[in-house]
Amino acid sequence: MNPNHQLFTMCMILREDKVLLINRPDKLGFPGYIAPGGKVDYPESIVDGAIREVREETGLIVTDIVYKGLAEYCEPKTGLRSMVFNYLATSFEGQLLDNPPEGELLWIDREKAIELPMQDWFKSRFPLFFKQGTFEISSIWDKDNNISIGKTEKHYFESEFEHAKPNR
Template sequence: MKLAVLCYIRNNGRTLMMHRNSRPEDMHFGKWNAPGGKVEPGETPEECAVREVYEETALTVSDLFLRGVLTFPAFDDEEDWYVFVFTSENFSGVLKKSCHEGDLFWIKNEELMDLPLWEGDRIFMKWLDSNRFFSGKFVYNTFRLQSHSVVFYGDRSIAADDGTQQ
């Protein structure tokens, strides 16, 4: 089992995204992701988000908002991944242009879905604007999305793959 975080930093109608283009062996190569990474031993998800954002962007985030948790069973054909998804609109520092994983860009929110994203990201990124906490499950096979489900807390509804309520 691997624990990780994603942190969607927002500013004036834009979201900070990373184009993962530095390492061809990276399973995310060519995709766009939010800053984030693996939780280290003894670290809380919040501490991890602050650390990873700083390491990758040189920005210091504050006032993190935990939006949800994502489960990716056997995502890399080996281990389950559990990802804590945060947003923040509060940060300080000067953004660096790139890091060891790729290049960083502020993307207009209305253009995010035009990027080459993971199929599941296209689904859960729409949930980031909800005030309901979500727990999503995304099943991939050879890095292709096979199915997904979500529970939104607050009304406890469960959405099927097609988005209908069950």
């Protein structure tokens, strides 16, 4: 079986202490509240894909965007590896769309957002957007039984690499 790779982005938008989330309806899949994002078009760069997806889904143009980490899901039976590159945007231009294509847009206090209905995988990833450093999550997914059969999670902080600097 030849592996098949899909690249996606997700971008949490933070304004003061509020985040912008999309309330996705059931008919679009992944129902509940989620950050903007979607598929990266070939051959655009990953960060350009994140900026484009935010613009298409919200109307906003992010101007300050920081890479936060990678979440990937592997399905051994199908050979599919989905990689989601996660970003945090702290400044933007433009106005929210009147009729957003992915669902209702909501600015909500960051601390209250976790109480909204959302997919378990997004709820567990949500706090990682606001922690220092970056993260890497790799899950092996049994699609037939809708369960994770393996997971690796790592968090990286700049201070961990201070010891690696050569003495001069």
